[in-house]
Amino acid sequence: MEKPLLFTRDLSIGYPTKKQVSVIASDVSISLRMGKLISLIGANGIGKSTLLRTLTGIQKPISGEVMLNGRIVSDYPPSQMSQKLALVLTEKLPPSNLTVFELVSLGRQPYTNWVGKLTADDIAKVNQALHLTATTHLSAKRHFQLSDGQLQNVLIARALAQDTPFIVLDEPTTHLDLQHKAALFRLLRTLSSETGKCILFSTHDVEMAIQLSDEMIVMNRGNVIQDTPENLIKMGAFDRLFDDETIVFDKQKQRFVFRGF
Amino acid sequence: MPDQKNSSFFLLLSLLAVLLFVLDLAYGPVSIPVEDVFRSISGGKASKETWDYIIVNYRLPKAITAVLTGIGLAVSGLLMQTLFRNPLAGPDVLGLSSGSSLGVAFVVMGAGLIPGILSVWMLSSYGIILASCFGSFLVLLAILAVSRRLRDTMAILIVGLMFASFASAIVSILTYFSTAEQLQKFTFWAMGNLGNLSWLSITILAVCISTGLAIAVLCIKPLDALLLGENYAKSLGLHYKRAQFTIIIATSLLTGSITAFAGPVAFVGLVVPHMAKLLFRTSDHKVLFFATVLFGAIIVLLCDILCQFPGSDVTLPINAITSLIGAPVVIWLLMRKRKTFD
Numbered sequence: 324m325e326k327p328l329l330f331t332r333d334l335s336i337g338y339p340t341k342k343q344v345s346v347i348a349s350d351v352s353i354s355l356r357m358g359k360l361i362s363l364i365g366a367n368g369i370g371k372s373t374l375l376r377t378l379t380g381i382q383k384p385i386s387g388e389v390m391l392n393g394r395i396v397s398d399y400p401p402s403q404m405s406q407k408l409a410l411v412l413t414e415k416l417p418p419s420n421l422t423v424f425e426l427v428s429l430g431r432q433p434y435t436n437w438v439g440k441l442t443a444d445d446i447a448k449v450n451q452a453l454h455l456t457a458t459t460h461l462s463a464k465r466h467f468q469l470s471d472g473q474l475q476n477v478l479i480a481r482a483l484a485q486d487t488p489f490i491v492l493d494e495p496t497t498h499l500d501l502q503h504k505a506a507l508f509r510l511l512r513t514l515s516s517e518t519g520k521c522i523l524f525s526t527h528d529v530e531m532a533i534q535l536s537d538e539m540i541v542m543n544r545g546n547v548i549q550d551t552p553e554n555l556i557k558m559g560a561f562d563r564l565f566d567d568e569t570i571v572f573d574k575q576k577q578r579f580v581f582r583g584f
Numbered sequence: 585m586p587d588q589k590n591s592s593f594f595l596l597l598s599l600l601a602v603l604l605f606v607l608d609l610a611y612g613p614v615s616i617p618v619e620d621v622f623r624s625i626s627g628g629k630a631s632k633e634t635w636d637y638i639i640v641n642y643r644l645p646k647a648i649t650a651v652l653t654g655i656g657l658a659v660s661g662l663l664m665q666t667l668f669r670n671p672l673a674g675p676d677v678l679g680l681s682s683g684s685s686l687g688v689a690f691v692v693m694g695a696g697l698i699p700g701i702l703s704v705w706m707l708s709s710y711g712i713i714l715a716s717c718f719g720s721f722l723v724l725l726a727i728l729a730v731s732r733r734l735r736d737t738m739a740i741l742i743v744g745l746m747f748a749s750f751a752s753a754i755v756s757i758l759t760y761f762s763t764a765e766q767l768q769k770f771t772f773w774a775m776g777n778l779g780n781l782s783w784l785s786i787t788i789l790a791v792c793i794s795t796g797l798a799i800a801v802l803c804i805k806p807l808d809a810l811l812l813g814e815n816y817a818k819s820l821g822l823h824y825k826r827a828q829f830t831i832i833i834a835t836s837l838l839t840g841s842i843t844a845f846a847g848p849v850a851f852v853g854l855v856v857p858h859m860a861k862l863l864f865r866t867s868d869h870k871v872l873f874f875a876t877v878l879f880g881a882i883i884v885l886l887c888d889i890l891c892q893f894p895g896s897d898v899t900l901p902i903n904a905i906t907s908l909i910g911a912p913v914v915i916w917l918l919m920r921k922r923k924t925f926d
Contacts, residue, residue, distance in 0.1 A: 381818075405821030412815055417669035419811045419867040432809055432820040438870060439805040485820070 328488055328521045329378065329396075330354040333387035336370065336377045346385055347373050351547045353540060355523060357488060360515040361549075362532035363525040365542030366565050371525045372493070374542065378523070379408055379491055391489065405433040409482035411475075411492040411524075416466060423469070423477050424462040427452055430484030452483035455518070456510060472503035479510065483518070490514075492524035496531075504528060508535045529561065530578045590871055593863060597878040601651075604885040608647045609639055611889050613897035645786055646779040650888045651881045652786075653778060653846050654856070656793045656838040658880025659800050661853030662860070662872060663835050666807045667828065668731060672741055672914070674854030675839040678727055679747035680720040681850070684843035685774060686751040687719025688712055692770045693762035709785050709845070713792065717840025723747050724832050773847050775901040778888055785845055792841035799834035800873065803827065807869040849884075850903055851910025856880045858917055883909075 335349035347370035355361055365371050376382040378389055380396035389396040391407060399407065409430070421429075430452070431445040441449070453459040456476045461469065469477060475495055482490050492511075496504045508531055515522045515537070523540075526532050532539060533552040540549045541560045548560055555561065561572040561579075573580045609621045616639065620630040624639045657675060664673040675681050691712055705711050726747065731740045759767055781789070806827035809817040818824050842849065860875035861867070887905040 401818065401823055402821040405819060408819070410816065410819040412813075414813055414815060417811065417813050418671055420861055420865060421811055421867045425866070425868060426812070429808060429812060429816075429820065432805065432822075435805070437802070437805060439808050440870075 325356065326393075327354040327356050329389065329391045331378075331387060331389050334377070334389060335385040335387055336373050336382075337385045338373065338382065339385075344385055348542070348545055348547050349385075351387075353378070353547070353549050355489070355521050357521050358515055358519045359521055359537040360512050360535070361521070361523045361538045361540060362536040363523060363540045363542070364527070364529050364532055364564070365525075367527075369542045369544065371542060374540075374547065375491060375493060375523075375525060379410070380404060402433065405485065405487075407487050408489045408491065409485035409487045411478045411482050411490070411495055413493050413497065418467070421466050422462065423458060423464050423466060423480075424449065424453070426466050426477060427458075427462075427480045427484050430481040430486075433485065448486060449484050452480040455483060455514065456480040471498045472500075472506070475499065475503075475507060476510065479514075483514070488520055490520055490522045492522070494525050494527070496526050496528050504531060508532075511535075529564070533561075533577055590864060594874065594878070597875070597882065601878055601881045601885070604882055604889065605647055605651065608650065608885050608889050609643045612638075612643060612892050613899075614638060642779065645781050645783065646888065647885065648786055649778045649781050649789065649846060650884045652789055652793045653842050653849060654852060654880035654882070654884030655877050656796060656842045656880070657849060657852040658856035658860075658876045658883070659797060659873065660835040660838040661855075662857040662869075662876045663800060663803065663807070663831050664853070665857055666810050666869070667831050667835075668727075668740055669810075669813065670740060671858070671917075672854065673744075674851070675720070675835070675843075676748075676848065676850045677741060677854055678744035679723050679751065680836070680839045681843050681848035682748040682751035683719035683721075683723030684716040684840050685719070685848055686754055687715035687717075687840075688773060688844060689755045689758050689770055691715040692773070693758045693766045695766075709788055713788065713841050713844040716844035717792075717836055719751075720840040720843065721832070721836035723751070724836055728828070728832065775847060775903060778846050778884075778902055779899075781845060789841055789845050792837055796834045796838035796841070797877075799830060799837070803831050803834065804869045804873060807831070808867075811867055847903065849906055851906045851914070852880065852884060855910045855913050855917075856883055858913075859883070 331351055331353045334351040335346055336351060337344060337346035363371055363374065373382065377384050378396070380389065380399060383397055427449050428441055428445070431441060431448060432439060435441060435445060450459070453462055456479050458473065458476050458480050461473060461477065466474065466477065496507055499507060511522055511524065512535055514520060533556070536552060538549060539552055539555055540547060541555060541564065543563050548555065550558070556574055556577065564572070569581055569583045570579055571582060606618060606621055609625070610616050610618050616630070616635045620635055621639060624630040624636050625644065630636045630639065661674040664675065664678060665671055727740065727744060730743045734740060734743070759770070806817070806822055809820045809822045814824060856879045857872070857876050859879045860872050864871050864875050866872065887902055887909065890905050891900045891902055
């Protein structure tokens, strides 16, 4: 079996507060391979963001380490990290006149010269990213003119243009309706299988994630498990996802049902 | 295609800048024919000796100061608007000019408190420039510290206004304790004046502005990355703290040195970058930087020409003109571009 792109060793995550260290989860064992689409699920406030921040080297682990491409993730200087990992975040873009093409081109910054001039190769990569995300027709539009779904695709194109083996998306399906959620999942799936990238994303759409991801990371209070959706269902990992007796996971239907209404 | 359009815009703007520069030399209480202006600045002799004297000793320094002021303020406005993710940021709005004023006020009105030689040095151009840059630098740092806590862009503007009133309060306390002579000196400075600069002062100003601009050019790529916000910029390999610090140094050098020599000139830093953005319709700082440089020179030269009341020898303070033009433009911008200001 090929070596994983990212794996953890004796990892504990959490954050130091003023007086003590609050640990969110320890013994986190995660291994991410190329060409896989992996979703991260868990209730609000369980620490998904902390896990993502630790995996991407923004935050230091409490103990243990995250290895990316054979090197401790927080040891990468920013310039090298930007060639390994691309992000798609939930935060709003600041006001600017950026066109879609310019926005996606910014993904080439790790490769351009001191003034950021695009070479023919850079332009080809940008066009390819626009093509893969089916956003070529938007390239002359301003980013504030796009719908939420279009903007999400454009931000993914920007991450693709960054040409990294690893892409992390923070809740990319929020603000989207069912149709656009499905389209986004489909896009992520095609991208991971066709480009061979490792794509990790957090989401609250558990049922869709079960159907469409290769593997899932499930965060419950204090523990983190990674496996294929089928195995996770067998294990009953989704039963304890929410701290609420009235929400139960139905294994046959592969969805959550509500009791006592 | 857009490149071609941009080049023709740049060509037009450059021609306009040169035209206004010559007009600025020709126009004034004494009108001098354009041919004589050319003859005089190309090292020859104008038809009248007094014209030569006026151009070389009065109008040429003033026009050069206008160009330097326009370029410097406009570029520092551009830097701040991107750094603070705020289209309404500018050296005066964020209180930088007030910070500079405070620095200068301390030097001009507080010089009596410092002993002998030191006070003489502090009152020289170098001392004033240093105090002024230091004042704007401190205000920038303070605003930066506040903006880390307040993500809301409008709140940052209000904090800038508060800094401005805080600084002017201290200035008024200082004026209360100063002599009539010191007060007069400070008041004239605060009205803003592009003229009366010696060639030595202009050289110092030019060196400061060129340094500031050179640093700003190095910031072009980080500025582009910052258009996506801090976190994206970091993920693109940007050394955020370092970039932020470099931008702040450039900005306080530009604003501080200009404010020291020409007084607090309002609105240029806020409005000019928007003119560049409107005409070139881009956020690419490679284009915006040079567009802002040209527009800055054009606008301040134009304001300086307008300061000369036609047919009389009255010269209005530059600050009055820039505010008269600037304030309505800002309101118009707000109404027109509401979408991007959200």
